[in-house]
Amino acid sequence: MPVHEIRAFNRFYTNLIGALDYSKHLYTPYTLTESRVLYELAHAPRTDAADLRAELSLDAGYLSRLLAKFEREGLVERAPSALDSRRQRITLTPRGREAAALLDERSREAVNAMLSKVDPADRARLTEAMRSVREILRQGGAQEAARPALREPGPGELGWIVQRHGALYAAEFGWNADFEGLVARIVADFAQDHDPYLERVWIAELDGRPVGGVMCVRDDAPGTARLRLLLVEPSARGHGVGRQLVDVVVAFAREVGYRELVLWTNDVLASARRIYQGAGFTLVAEKPHRSYGADLVGQDWRLSLQEGIVR
Known part of the structure; x- marks a missing residue:
């Protein structure tokens, strides 16, 4: 098993997208984890705290602190779920939706900038290779099947x-x-x-x-x-x-x-x-x-x- 090749790819790609440099992540004040939580809140059909924790595999205490920070900044509102009062519903405020939309726009711009450096003849091969990596790892049990x-x-x-x-x-x-x-x-x-x-x-x-x-x-x-x-x-x-x-x-x-x-x-x-x-x-x-x-x-x-x- 070429473990070193996979680790080398991981190092290469995280550096390429700037995942480790919080100060430059999409040129916003949010870390990669914070950005992903905002993305889920803007796009997931269910936004209970328990659903977020399961979807993102986050520690309950860490997620609670992160949501408290978002609440202080006026990005989210928290309330008991209408379906189950034991669960906490998290919703984005208008300011939170603006922040999520900005992140989405910056992410698209970053990907487009990266693709602009790839020869047009190689772009289809690149996307197919990425799709193959996901499919092979899912089949091998490395990750559950993708959810739209x-x-x-x-x-x-x-x-x-x-x-x-x-x-x-x-x-x-x-x-x-x-x-x-x-x-x-x-x-x-x-x-x-x-x-x-x-x-x-x-x-x-x-x-x-x-x-x-x-x-x-x-x-x-x-x-x-x-x-x-x-x-x-x-x-x-x-x-x-x-x-x-x-x-x-x-x-x-x-x-x-x-x-x-x-x-x-x-x-x-x-x-x-x-x-x-x-x-x-x-x-x-x-x-x-x-x-x-x-x-x-x-x-x-x-x-x-x-x-x-x-x-």
Whole structure:
């Protein structure tokens, strides 16, 4: 076993990305560990302290001190979990979200700067080599299978949502361009006018590639949110990505004070309907319709949330 080669690679890469130089980590005041905690708080579907500790393999005392520091700096708020009062829910404040967004932007800039020094002909080989390292070590039990990271869409990824919906639904159900046009209008409306406190889009990323997405927007009914545009790439299905995306919408809707979450889908989307049922949604109405070049049965689903008032 070439242990020395692996250790040499570890030394090379940590030096390359500046992981050991806290004063220069992405040119922010946060250490690598602090940055990772902020990342998880901004992207993970569940943000209880116990979940953070398990996900990042951190000592409970160290994590508690780190969160106390974030609280003093106005980056996080801590409160008992709505689902289990024995657990502590951690949420980012607006200032905390700004800090997490800055870290994400700086990280992307750092990677782009590193790649700019790599010959374009070698970039595909580099990314494939990195993917191979992860896959081989996971198969060998060195790490659990990757869990998609949930994050806000980057530049061009709202367009990716439209493109993938159009392509996948045409390939899998034979739907025509009317459906892609509907998705384009939904995405355009969100991009042009949305409340960032009450409405969000998430992208599921795995191995550096988007593999899914979902949207939460305000509905016409007061106190009601609508789940829209759930999508999971075929290559990522069967690994809980869809449930992860639905869970983050439910958690978000509860957190900001919606009283009810609703969605509309079609009966042919069997996998999605099973996810909705598993999350507690109830089918409340069905109606046949002719859309997207197909005869379909539209379905309305709803989920009652905790009592609260949308701010």
